[in-house]
Amino acid sequence: MTATLSRTADRLGDPADAANPLGFAALVAADERGELPAVQLGFTPELVRALGGRDLGLVLGRALAPALSGLPRPAGYAFLREEPLRARPVDGALLLDGQVHATGPGALLLTVELAGTARYLLLPAELRPPAGPFYRTPGLRGCRPHRLAFTGHRVPADALLPGPADPARAARLLAGATLGALDTQLRTTLRFAEQRELYGRPVTALPSARAALAEAFTDLLIADCCLARGTAATVEQLVPVLVREAGHRLALLLGARSYLREGEHAIFQKHQRDLTTLAALRGPLHQPGARLAEQAAQACRLVQQQSADPFRSAPHWLAAALHRLAGLGDPTARAPHPHDLPPNDSPAARAERDQLLLDELRRRQRPATSPS
Amino acid sequence: MKSAVAQLVECFDRGLGDPHDPLQIFSFARCQELDEREEFPTEICQRLDGLGLARRYVPAALGGELHSYEELAALVRLVARRDLTVAVAHVGTFLGAASVWLAGRPEQAAQLAREVEAGSVVSLALSEREHGSDLLANRVRTSGGEDWYRIAGEKWLIGNASRGQLVCVLARTEPVGGPRGFSLLLVDKRRLAPGSYRCLPAVRTVGIRGADISGIEFREAEVPADALVGAAGTGLETVLKCLQLTRTLCGALSLGTADHALRLAVRNSATGANPALAGAYADLLVAEAVTLVAARAVHALPGELSVASAAVKAFVPTLVEELIADLARELGPALLLAEPTEADSFQKLERDHHIMSIFDGNTAVNLNALVNQFDALARGYRRARVDQAGLAAATTLSDPLPAADTSRLALFSRHGSSLVQSLPAALAELTDPHFAPLAAALAEQAEQLHTEMAELRPSAREVPAMAYELARRYTVLFAAAGCVQLWLHNRTADDSPFWQHGDWLRAALIRLLGQLGAGSGELPADLVAELTERLRHQHKAGRLFSLLDCQLEESA
Numbered sequence A: 001m002t003a004t005l006s007r008t009a010d011r012l013g014d015p016a017d018a019a020n021p022l023g024f025a026a027l028v029a030a031d032e033r034g035e036l037p038a039v040q041l042g043f044t045p046e047l048v049r050a051l052g053g054r055d056l057g058l059v060l061g062r063a064l065a066p067a068l069s070g071l072p073r074p075a076g077y078a079f080l081r082e083e084p085l086r087a088r089p090v091d092g093a094l095l096l097d098g099q100v101h102a103t104g105p106g107a108l109l110l111t112v113e114l115a116g117t118a119r120y121l122l123l124p125a126e127l128r129p130p131a132g133p134f135y136r137t138p139g140l141r142g143c144r145p146h147r148l149a150f151t152g153h154r155v156p157a158d159a160l161l162p163g164p165a166d167p168a169r170a171a172r173l174l175a176g177a178t179l180g181a182l183d184t185q186l187r188t189t190l191r192f193a194e195q196r197e198l199y200g201r202p203v204t205a206l207p208s209a210r211a212a213l214a215e216a217f218t219d220l221l222i223a224d225c226c227l228a229r230g231t232a233a234t235v236e237q238l239v240p241v242l243v244r245e246a247g248h249r250l251a252l253l254l255g256a257r258s259y260l261r262e263g264e265h266a267i268f269q270k271h272q273r274d275l276t277t278l279a280a281l282r283g284p285l286h287q288p289g290a291r292l293a294e295q296a297a298q299a300c301r302l303v304q305q306q307s308a309d310p311f312r313s314a315p316h317w318l319a320a321a322l323h324r325l326a327g328l329g330d331p332t333a334r335a336p337h338p339h340d341l342p343p344n345d346s347p348a349a350r351a352e353r354d355q356l357l358l359d360e361l362r363r364r365q366r367p368a369t370s371p372s
Numbered sequence B: 001m002k003s004a005v006a007q008l009v010e011c012f013d014r015g016l017g018d019p020h021d022p023l024q025i026f027s028f029a030r031c032q033e034l035d036e037r038e039e040f041p042t043e044i045c046q047r048l049d050g051l052g053l054a055r056r057y058v059p060a061a062l063g064g065e066l067h068s069y070e071e072l073a074a075l076v077r078l079v080a081r082r083d084l085t086v087a088v089a090h091v092g093t094f095l096g097a098a099s100v101w102l103a104g105r106p107e108q109a110a111q112l113a114r115e116v117e118a119g120s121v122v123s124l125a126l127s128e129r130e131h132g133s134d135l136l137a138n139r140v141r142t143s144g145g146e147d148w149y150r151i152a153g154e155k156w157l158i159g160n161a162s163r164g165q166l167v168c169v170l171a172r173t174e175p176v177g178g179p180r181g182f183s184l185l186l187v188d189k190r191r192l193a194p195g196s197y198r199c200l201p202a203v204r205t206v207g208i209r210g211a212d213i214s215g216i217e218f219r220e221a222e223v224p225a226d227a228l229v230g231a232a233g234t235g236l237e238t239v240l241k242c243l244q245l246t247r248t249l250c251g252a253l254s255l256g257t258a259d260h261a262l263r264l265a266v267r268n269s270a271t272g273a274n275p276a277l278a279g280a281y282a283d284l285l286v287a288e289a290v291t292l293v294a295a296r297a298v299h300a301l302p303g304e305l306s307v308a309s310a311a312v313k314a315f316v317p318t319l320v321e322e323l324i325a326d327l328a329r330e331l332g333p334a335l336l337l338a339e340p341t342e343a344d345s346f347q348k349l350e351r352d353h354h355i356m357s358i359f360d361g362n363t364a365v366n367l368n369a370l371v372n373q374f375d376a377l378a379r380g381y382r383r384a385r386v387d388q389a390g391l392a393a394a395t396t397l398s399d400p401l402p403a404a405d406t407s408r409l410a411l412f413s414r415h416g417s418s419l420v421q422s423l424p425a426a427l428a429e430l431t432d433p434h435f436a437p438l439a440a441a442l443a444e445q446a447e448q449l450h451t452e453m454a455e456l457r458p459s460a461r462e463v464p465a466m467a468y469e470l471a472r473r474y475t476v477l478f479a480a481a482g483c484v485q486l487w488l489h490n491r492t493a494d495d496s497p498f499w500q501h502g503d504w505l506r507a508a509l510i511r512l513l514g515q516l517g518a519g520s521g522e523l524p525a526d527l528v529a530e531l532t533e534r535l536r537h538q539h540k541a542g543r544l545f546s547l548l549d550c551q552l553e554e555s556a
Ligand SMILES: Cc1cc2nc3c(=O)[nH]c(=O)nc-3n(C[C@H](O)[C@H](O)[C@H](O)COP(=O)(O)OP(=O)(O)OC[C@H]3O[C@@H](n4cnc5c(N)ncnc54)[C@H](O)[C@@H]3O)c2cc1C
Pocket: A196, A198, A203, A206, A208, A209, A252, A253, A254, A255, A256, A257, A259, B123, B124, B125, B126, B127, B128, B131, B132, B133, B134, B156, B157, B158, B159, B160, B205, B208, B213, B355, B358, B359, B360, B361, B362, B363, B364, B365, B368
């Protein structure tokens, strides 16, 4: 699996290469201009996560629609605005009613409700209604999110794609893309913390910094397990919270660099703004409760039991994940299932776990010369 | 109840005009446009000067109008609730000048006072590209002669470094460095030899985009020896005391942003009781209470400001950041997806506010400052050491404040925190049945936290991660103590049920217990209804969102 992942990532080129249009420098520059990077790629589902690590705008504005629908060409994606978008058949055509938040300038993949089923519809660029106001969003500037209102808007019936829409799959792909972004944020922050010296030592020598990195990594691991083995609810409601909180913790660690739109860490803030904007486009979210935390814990246990990978099959990260989830669910009941938690949650045990997580992070940080 | 500073605040806001009126210089629309162009708010800053804000940065003893930090904090909040970028840009001059107020020679201070009153901009240059919080690692250095210093090296990420006429620089005056190896120099850029310094290009930032965040490089820039602020070798000590004042004021910057966020949330939410709004309002009132008490503590409990300032700087920005995130989550797209027709946008203040937990000592550094004082805090708590007179002065709003005596500021508070150490006794006064469970829970939290603090034996070098969590809980307790004392000392001055029954205090304690993990933090329906109603009422009436009454120049 690692081998496939690194091969898909290879297609995107070296992120540190200033000449790579999908490198961080070019992506940040494109964002500053309010443009999407111009790249020719086949947008497969496998690529979405790696692409999220580069530019969520590209995911929404170009890649998500083909990855979801199997269409050969890039298209933008639209989020529902409270009510579903309704389609009515009228003499060989369809009439659309409702409003969406749209991304990207060209063709647009819409999820419409037709006779009680959710379907995909590809709206060609030339059939778009006039774009409503463009939002003043903090991020996703390249795909220029805007409102699109349909009132009895006529489209040919063949714009409808065969088969039902799959919102759960869309949520999964999108969640994967946000994990790609978080992964980049984590790598960026780790690099900073290893290189920056404070009090005569690298920042990673500070136990609190190590804990912050380990916590963010734990959130990423939990989110990964939710995607691999979790319920749809964990993917849709818990993963965004984990991504947000991990990003927040990493921003604090990155300090002033998390606030700069230039320099070698600038990709961090771009992802941060993009993630905030994406969360707004998706609509209100509620703080996850104990039930979701338990579902995520179950997903983590399954991954740990069934993995052949030496890190994933080891108990340390699972202990970290279970403690984290216990704190997430209900703050008044810090430990839901005592028998699930390792008995020892002393500061020393936590420090040891932090160290092991950090070791793994560092191992992953090294350029993968050979697939492991 | 009106606070003593309400009149000043109301008058100042009247001078600024209705922020919803795009024809006003300091309008929401103007701030939005400036942000989009990343342009410095020059005209707005001039307007603030015209209304005398810069004079408020100059201590009364030097002929200025800084009579109290309570007043200054109230004015800073008032500016920040319109626009944080403007507030950061303008208040920077206080940051730059404060070290001279604390340690400068009388003529030096008097001259700087005249400069500031005349509108000169002063910045404080501590940070360097490769050295952030670790001031002892700073490299900018001087060489010296009989009556001059030459400064060499670069300061980077400095507010107003390019625009400012004066810059207060922390430099290594002893090559070996060390706690006594640094000095502060007040550099007048206008008097430097051409070519001996260079302002660095503006840095593009996520928020406060219009502010001048840049840097300055000195190339053997020669300044007269009397540029020294205080004795050679006292730079670090002076800076750390200066930061106690500015970190306290950071509470007001964040609080103003919370006002702004909540105002947009009220405008964009349906009518009726609303738990998200009520919770955010309760949090705002907590932030107000703790900022108010800390600002008064500059006068009333100066020897304890090392605790109060660190608690405020770690607590208030974090709380407000969460308040903003909560509102964004609960009210969702309506807030973050602003349409260009709106003159005022949530996403801007959200971006702007992230700076609050980064600069002027980031959250970790402030928590660390508390950890370093755990010994004294735990001991003071056990012995219930309380400076009763100071505590009463800090919390009784109708009492006039003594003049600020900054010579009493100390790097460590020997006796801990009167506010927190008086908490057990104060909680015992909350006998009313609707307080009893909250008071009991809080007393238990206080006990347990101080036990854990006393057990922690961190070495200065190896502070365990959990120490920061203890310090975070301490800041929550500090805020709770501020709320309880504020209520106890002022409840008779206001006959509304909000004050008489202590409804706001009940809401505050519920929220704070939630932050301590000793409750859900959710407000009961009666408080949700009451708080939402009061919030909407204050909004409709154009009042400040506050425990107190303060009329703003604002249409709903
Ligand atoms: C917009 C802006 C305006 C600014 N204005 C000014 C200004 O006017 N004047 C000025 O001098 N500076 C200014 N700064 C610099 C600012 O104060 C720096 O952020 C500060 O010096 C800290 O540096 P750093 O953020 O790079 O983090 P660092 O100090 O390098 O810290 C890196 C990481 O280590 C952690 N850390 C540091 N110390 C500890 C500790 N003791 N315990 C645990 N963790 C710790 C931090 O939390 C952070 O996560 C400004 C910065 C910005 C972004």
